[in-house]
Amino acid sequence: MSPLLEVEDLHVEFRSRGSAVNAVNGLSYTLHEGETLAILGESGSGKSVSAQAVMGILDTPPAYVTKGSVRYRGTELLGLPERRRRAYRGANIAMIFQDALSALNPVHRVGDQIAEMLIVHRKMSRRDARARAVELMDRVRIPSAASRINDFPHQFSGGMRQRVMIAMALALEPDVLIADEPTTALDVTVQAQIMKLLSDLQDEMAMGLILITHDLGVVADVADRIALMYAGRVVEEADVEDLYARPAHPYAEGLLASVPRIDVRGRELTPIKGAPPNLAAIPSGCPFHPRCPRARDRCSREVPGLRLLRAGEGSPDRSGARSGALSPESHRSACHYAEEVSGGR
Amino acid sequence: MADEILCVRDVTKHFPLTRGVVFQHEIGQVKAVDGVSFELRKGETLGLVGESGCGKSTLARLLMGVERPTSGSVHFEDRDVSSLSKAELRRLRRRMQLVMQDPYTSLNPRMTVGDIVGEPFAIHGDPEGGRRTRVRELLEIVGLEPDHVNRYPHQFSGGQRQRIGIARALALRPDVIICDEPVSALDVSVQAQVMNLLADLQREFGLSYVFIAHDLAVVRHISDRVAVMYLGKIVEIGDEEQIYDHPTHPYTQALLAAVPVPDPTKRTGQIVLEGDVPSPTDPPSGCRFRTRCWKAEEICAAEEPALKVRTGRSAHPSACHFAAESGRS
Amino acid sequence: MSESTEVAATAQTGAVVSGASASLWSDAWRELYRRVTFWVAVVILLFMGLLATVPSLFTSLGPNGRCDVRQAKLRPASWNPFGGGPHPFGTDTHGCDYWAQMVHGTRAPIIVGFLVTGIALALAIGLGSLSGYYGRLLDTVLSRITDIFFGLPLLLGAVVILTAFPSHGVLTESFVLGLLWWPTMTRLMRGQVLSIRDADYVQAARMLGARDTRIMVRHILPNAVAPVFVYAMLNVGVVIGYEATLDYLGVGLQYPTVSWGLQLSQAQEIFTDYPYLLIYPAVFLTATVLSFLLLGDAVRDALDPKLR
Numbered sequence: 001m002s003p004l005l006e007v008e009d010l011h012v013e014f015r016s017r018g019s020a021v022n023a024v025n026g027l028s029y030t031l032h033e034g035e036t037l038a039i040l041g042e043s044g045s046g047k048s049v050s051a052q053a054v055m056g057i058l059d060t061p062p063a064y065v066t067k068g069s070v071r072y073r074g075t076e077l078l079g080l081p082e083r084r085r086r087a088y089r090g091a092n093i094a095m096i097f098q099d100a101l102s103a104l105n106p107v108h109r110v111g112d113q114i115a116e117m118l119i120v121h122r123k124m125s126r127r128d129a130r131a132r133a134v135e136l137m138d139r140v141r142i143p144s145a146a147s148r149i150n151d152f153p154h155q156f157s158g159g160m161r162q163r164v165m166i167a168m169a170l171a172l173e174p175d176v177l178i179a180d181e182p183t184t185a186l187d188v189t190v191q192a193q194i195m196k197l198l199s200d201l202q203d204e205m206a207m208g209l210i211l212i213t214h215d216l217g218v219v220a221d222v223a224d225r226i227a228l229m230y231a232g233r234v235v236e237e238a239d240v241e242d243l244y245a246r247p248a249h250p251y252a253e254g255l256l257a258s259v260p261r262i263d264v265r266g267r268e269l270t271p272i273k274g275a276p277p278n279l280a281a282i283p284s285g286c287p288f289h290p291r292c293p294r295a296r297d298r299c300s301r302e303v304p305g306l307r308l309l310r311a312g313e314g315s316p317d318r319s320g321a322r323s324g325a326l327s328p329e330s331h332r333s334a335c336h337y338a339e340e341v342s343g344g345r
Numbered sequence: 346m347a348d349e350i351l352c353v354r355d356v357t358k359h360f361p362l363t364r365g366v367v368f369q370h371e372i373g374q375v376k377a378v379d380g381v382s383f384e385l386r387k388g389e390t391l392g393l394v395g396e397s398g399c400g401k402s403t404l405a406r407l408l409m410g411v412e413r414p415t416s417g418s419v420h421f422e423d424r425d426v427s428s429l430s431k432a433e434l435r436r437l438r439r440r441m442q443l444v445m446q447d448p449y450t451s452l453n454p455r456m457t458v459g460d461i462v463g464e465p466f467a468i469h470g471d472p473e474g475g476r477r478t479r480v481r482e483l484l485e486i487v488g489l490e491p492d493h494v495n496r497y498p499h500q501f502s503g504g505q506r507q508r509i510g511i512a513r514a515l516a517l518r519p520d521v522i523i524c525d526e527p528v529s530a531l532d533v534s535v536q537a538q539v540m541n542l543l544a545d546l547q548r549e550f551g552l553s554y555v556f557i558a559h560d561l562a563v564v565r566h567i568s569d570r571v572a573v574m575y576l577g578k579i580v581e582i583g584d585e586e587q588i589y590d591h592p593t594h595p596y597t598q599a600l601l602a603a604v605p606v607p608d609p610t611k612r613t614g615q616i617v618l619e620g621d622v623p624s625p626t627d628p629p630s631g632c633r634f635r636t637r638c639w640k641a642e643e644i645c646a647a648e649e650p651a652l653k654v655r656t657g658r659s660a661h662p663s664a665c666h667f668a669a670e671s672g673r674s
Numbered sequence: 675m676s677e678s679t680e681v682a683a684t685a686q687t688g689a690v691v692s693g694a695s696a697s698l699w700s701d702a703w704r705e706l707y708r709r710v711t712f713w714v715a716v717v718i719l720l721f722m723g724l725l726a727t728v729p730s731l732f733t734s735l736g737p738n739g740r741c742d743v744r745q746a747k748l749r750p751a752s753w754n755p756f757g758g759g760p761h762p763f764g765t766d767t768h769g770c771d772y773w774a775q776m777v778h779g780t781r782a783p784i785i786v787g788f789l790v791t792g793i794a795l796a797l798a799i800g801l802g803s804l805s806g807y808y809g810r811l812l813d814t815v816l817s818r819i820t821d822i823f824f825g826l827p828l829l830l831g832a833v834v835i836l837t838a839f840p841s842h843g844v845l846t847e848s849f850v851l852g853l854l855w856w857p858t859m860t861r862l863m864r865g866q867v868l869s870i871r872d873a874d875y876v877q878a879a880r881m882l883g884a885r886d887t888r889i890m891v892r893h894i895l896p897n898a899v900a901p902v903f904v905y906a907m908l909n910v911g912v913v914i915g916y917e918a919t920l921d922y923l924g925v926g927l928q929y930p931t932v933s934w935g936l937q938l939s940q941a942q943e944i945f946t947d948y949p950y951l952l953i954y955p956a957v958f959l960t961a962t963v964l965s966f967l968l969l970g971d972a973v974r975d976a977l978d979p980k981l982r
Contacts, residue, residue, distance in 0.1 A: 244607070255534060258538075454875075
């Protein structure tokens with residue numbers, strides 16, 4: 001059986017005034033049923049753009065998918081006519097956004113907005129659709145859903161609005177949910193509620209979840225696998241525990257060293273030097289090499305491909321524990337010296 | 346007492362909610378800050394954490410003297426900031442400065458970096474050795490290329506812009522810098538650069554910081570002492586270790602438990618707090634946290650708990666009738 | 675969504691960040707440089723500008739010079755089967771050379787256009803910034819006054835006021851139009867100042883202890899005036915249109931002044947028989963008004979990074 005979602009060698013370009021910028025440069029990943037894949041990256045890494053390309057909601061122009069493949073259960077989605085593509089959107093792959101307030105229509109009652117999906121896609125009667133909308137709002141744990149169905153989006157708090165958006169995304173029972181920074185605008189206590197809700201719903205519905213975020217903490221908390229993006233490509237892909245315990249790309253290593261931790265006292269932060277790359281001028285060779293403490297001559301010349309780590313090299317595990325749970329056979333890195341990095345030398 | 350540079354006593358700030366354009370009448374009050382007291386000691390960093398709407402940004406404006414408190418006082422050394430005249434306030438700016446959150450909106454897009462960093466001198470008079478030399482010096486201090494004085498803000502990255510903002514704040518050699526979410530708009534890899542810079546500057550120039558942020562990990566990293574705010578009040582205050590390792594207020598405990606740790610072997614999993622923060626227009630009676638608190642009893646609705654040292658292993662002030670180190674049982 | 679715009683923005687500024695120093699204006703210039711409409715407008719306006727400033731380059735005759743009633747209503751040379759006459763555009767109802775009248779008719783409308791815009795712009799920048807920056811009573815009073823002006827039909831107002839004036843020179847007409855014109859621009863300026871007043875960098879300057887004048891001059895004005903200037907540029911064309919209308923209605927400029935509007939009014943009764951009397955001033959007028967509008971449009975688009 002083919003996996004739920006396969007993205008292969010995806011390229012997205014932004015064209016304007018005769019110049020083109022490569023926002024996504026050969027992105028590949030695979031999502032299996034019931035799996036949570038985190039796409040981690042900083043601003044400009046292409047993480048959101050790639051999700052929009054997968055959903056087929058890129059703003060064209062200026063953005064164009066120039067190459068690659070997106071397969072849902074084996075069916076190629078890129079190149080499908082918009083009408084057929086639309087049938088997959090919502091019903092098979094759904095998406096939630098960071099800003100729930102602007103994603104919801106301010107002049108329609110939330111119940112109607114959820115019901116609308118069901119009326120259009122499932123040909124339900126208005127009555128049934130509204131009854132189902134209450135059920136969905138209940139399911140995302142909006143208190144007294146039956147009475148809030150007639151409220152407008154602005155009458156909900158930030159966290160509750162995000163729940164409404166989740167209810168809408170789940171209305172057609174998709175197998176794949178793409179969550180683009182779903183908690184970035186929320187307070188920590190509300191963030192915790194939403195993340196818990198998402199992972200509960202994922203278990204109940206056996207969905208594949210793609211979580212797009214910049215937050216290393218959130219990833220560690222909920223993800224199974226992680227794809228770390230830099231300058232439009234994946235630089236490291238691994239099981240979450242693997243990546244945090246034995247990062248095999250200097251960028252991953254740098255990120256882990258630069259994030260302050262709430263559970264550790266007085267830890268020195270070792271920042272990554274420089275700034276994230278300007279997409280109009282991505283460095284030659286490995287895009288990370290100007291910021292990399294391990295860079296050598298070769299790094300500025302040869303673009304390292306994403307490849308499996310060679311087994312047996314590198315030390316077992318930095319933390320010393322849990323090495324049994326690690327699965328280096330699925331650990332990929334796009335660094336010429338990945339084994340050396342993960343070995344901690 | 347001698348080493349306290351900033352002393353906040355029972356400060357409140359209520360914003361009237363009005364209706365009508367010509368004939369305005371008050372329909373209520375937003376109690377943005379409601380009885381806050383703390384002091385900042387020379388050379389220390391005091392972290393202020395809380396979720397949105399807890400009043401931390403209003404507090405920053407009160408400290409800077411931009412807003413006048415409804416009641417209470419803010420003392421800078423021995424002068425009451427809230428009673429200063431305009432001219433006196435302008436002089437105070439030399440001693441107390443602000444670093445803002447958004448590096449993209451806090452720099453005038455039509456001024457060169459040299460003019461931005463040199464603006465404090467244009468206002469307060471040129472420094473010894475001349476403005477140009479000092480501006481270049483400042484850029485170097487914050488880790489920017491001094492030759493970039495003639496560039497415009499849009500030619501810099503977010504992290505570099507924040508450095509420009511810090512250079513501007515440093516220009517007049519202030520004693521206190523209020524940092525209002527200075528790293529929350531930055532990428533993770535750049536955040537650490539700016540935090541390290543702030544720490545270095547503190548050591549070098551003996552600065553005192555009030556560090557306002559919603560990111561608890563960032564605050565822990567940079568602060569000596571931490572105050573936790575909820576709905577306009579400080580619910581717990583103590584040194585960094587007391588707050589993070591031995592919190593006694595249920596809100597602090599819940600807040601800490603909600604922060605995901607960047608380590609998959611330490612998953613939090615369990616959700617602690619339900620619901621949202623109540624509106625500051627009509628806060629709950631008694632203890633403001635009682636509506637979301639699992640320890641709440643009748644006394645919590647009837648009587649407001651004072652922020653005071655309670656019994657326990659780590660003796661720091663906590664505003665809970667049932668302050669205790671153990672979390673949820 | 676936000677990231678895609680961010681990436682797009684990076685695409686825009688990419689070259690700038692890596693390259694040498696460049697500003698909003700030089701970026702805008704590069705955009706303008708490639709637009710055909712911009713160049714067409716510039717060429718037409720330069721031509722009109724020359725007509726207005728040095729009419730002697732184009733005709734040896736003065737305004738109303740060597741008019742001969744016996745030569746009235748001669749059709750343009752090209753229409754004349756005998757050809758080669760001394761009046762390429764023909765003559766008007768008073769027997770004046772129509773080409774010379776067209777040339778001399780340029781100056782008055784253009785002066786009025788700039789003068790009115792200038793008066794309105796000065797008032798707008800002054801009043802708009804004060805009202806936007808200080809708010810309160812001044813703002814309330816000023817806003818109500820502009821409301822009243824908005825309720826007044828501009829053309830009707832101008833006709834009424836001008837009828838009451840004894841003299842009808844360029845200055846009078848400019849003064850009256852300017853008086854009616856400032857509220858729109860003032861409101862625009864006020865809105866600009868209002869949005870910039872609370873910008874973070876203005877707050878930052880205030881925290882540094884900057885005085886109001888400094889905040890105004892260094893921070894608010896440079897950021898607020900760009901759209902107002904663009905609007906003013908568009909406006910010159912509109913004012914020229916109004917000027918011609920007033921002349922045509924007979925309440926604007928009057929003989930011996932020469933202007934396109936007056937020529938149109940001359941032609942009004944007989945243009946079915948002598949269409950060139952209407953066509954020439956109409957073409958000159960339309961080309962000028964349109965050029966100002968196109969120019970303003972092009973500059974506005976070039977200055978707005980979101981539209982690129």
